Amino acid sequence: MAVTAGSGRWPAVPPLPDPATDAVLACGLLPELAHAFGGPFHFLLPDAFDANLRALQNALTAAGVDGFVYYAKKANKAAVFVERAAAGGAGVDVASVGELREALGHGVRGEHLVVTGPAKVPVLLRLAVRHGALVAVDALDELDTVLALARALAPAGGPGPARILLRCRPPQQPHSRFGMTDAELGTALDRCVRAGDGVRTEGFSFHLSGYALQPRADLAAQLVDRCLQARAQGLEADRISIGGGLPVSYTDADSWRTFLTGQHRRHYHAGRTFRTGDFYPYHSPEAGAHALAALLATRPEGHDRPLAGLLADAGVTLLLEPGRALLDRAGATVFRVQGVKDRGDYLLLTVDGTSLSLSEQWFDSEFLPDPRLLPQDDRAPAGLYPASIGAATCLESDMLTWRKVGLTRRPRTGDLLVYPNTAGYQMDSNESPFHDLP
Known part of the structure; x- marks a missing residue:
């Protein structure tokens, strides 16, 4: 029946x-x-993308924070979102030659690109340096490649010094495959100082898994301190990137709570089982631009001021690379x-x-x-x-x-x-x- x-x-x-x-x-x-x-x-x-971008930009302004939003292109392949990012005064986060070329082809200026991802291939780095994109350097050998490219392109009338961020491995995630250790960062800073005008070390970045605000605020504050230390070495160091990690709410709080407490294998075909931790957090009390505002209002561990105040006092620009939050x-x-x-x-x-x-x-x-x-x-x-x-x-x-x-x-x-x-x-x-x- x-x-x-x-x-x-x-x-x-x-x-x-x-x-x-x-x-x-x-x-x-x-x-x-x-x-x-x-x-x-x-x-x-795409009008939703525009609204989400404006909301993030407004959250930065309301908190008194100098910031810039990069759309994480990996979140969706459609060119229209790249075009809307360019029109809305945002940049684009790319991680491949194809993504970089497409972003340029759809109106994004080279200086409004940030190149992320691990173990970037030389042709990607060459294009990034040639177009004045910001490169999140993930390893020492990658830094050496960027420095060599900057030297090679300088006599040919390149766009200027290579622009880089040094990516830090999160202390909270010691097994992360992204970023450099403290010792590697020390070596990287020494190489950047010796490179002189060939490289512009604009600051630091991190890739942090998860959506909790406190760990992201804590690590952002640590990067602010790193910027101040790098300036003492004669480097520019006036910006940090905290990546993405702004949650999106797909459902209401009561429905999500009821689902998590009531789900059982009988509710799935073939008795399939999922643990609560297997799911994306489909409800978040603070989502999108509200999550950004909450992050900026969070007081990092060991500080008596919220993150927004630390950024403003240090003259540090906050860079964001959201994908899902822009596509909500x-x-x-x-x-x-x-x-x-x-x-x-x-x-x-x-x-x-x-x-x-x-x-x-x-x-x-x-x-x-x-x-x-x-x-x-x-x-x-x-x-x-x-x-x-x-x-x-x-x-x-x-x-x-x-x-x-x-x-x-x-x-x-x-x-x-x-x-x-x-x-x-x-x-x-x-x-x-x-x-x-x-």
Whole structure:
């Protein structure tokens, strides 16, 4: 017997209201696009990017902090967000030759690029130095390559000294593969001093995993101290980069708390289990620009002033490299239901795409905000229809949603499923022509 309507409670992660997304879902265009494309697709809402960027910039201004925002391009491949970053007075964080060239080609000035990532290839470093981009140097051999490039380009009328930040390994994460140890930083500073006018050591950076504000504020304050020490050695050292790490809220606090306390293996296809720590924090009490404001108001350990005051007193510019926080509510992903199987107490759906279009599976996790069903026929039976969602591939593990999502109408072949708020790191990080699917 098919799953029947019911009034019982089912674990849910309802997305926060978003009028712009709702307007797209209500306009009737999505079924036409699904027919035209013949496969899954994403739609983008770049005005949300603009609003998020302005909010971050306003948070810096309100705190009295001199700052600059770089959009982390790895979070989404769409060129429109690079263009909106350039138009909005932001820079772009790139980590490959392709990303750097695309950013330049879409209007970002070279001096508004920051080049991150470990073990950068020489051609990337050459382009960065040639275009006056800021390079976050991750290792001593990388520093040597930058210094050599600066020397080689100087006689040819290069753009000026190579611009660098020295990336520090976070003391809180001693096993991080990013950044240099204290001893390596000491060596790097000595080499920068000896390089003279060939390099402009603008400051320090770090890559810190996680979303807690206190550790990020503590490490930022340590970098401010490093800037003051570097100035004593004759280096410029007037800025620090704290990377990204600004959380985004996808759902409300009560729903998230209820989900975490109530989730059980029976709520997942094949009894799949996830630990609470496996999930992105889909609710945060401080998110986006509010998280930045809270960070700047945080008092670092050992200091009696908030981070904003430390930055202002030291004359240090704060650099940010957010991705997800700029892309909050900036797009969604649409799949068509290809098949529906009755599995007794839930339905097993197959859609016309793969989990490569929901990249949270890459982290052995699950993208949890509830997808919304757009039925072809509004007369479809209403009620509670738990359903897990699989991909149109021959892999048992290729599940877009292991969780049995409580859909409010019975899904049928041809209906659409819309996953909300996927622009940040979800929709295209891992897409490929696997199976020659569209």
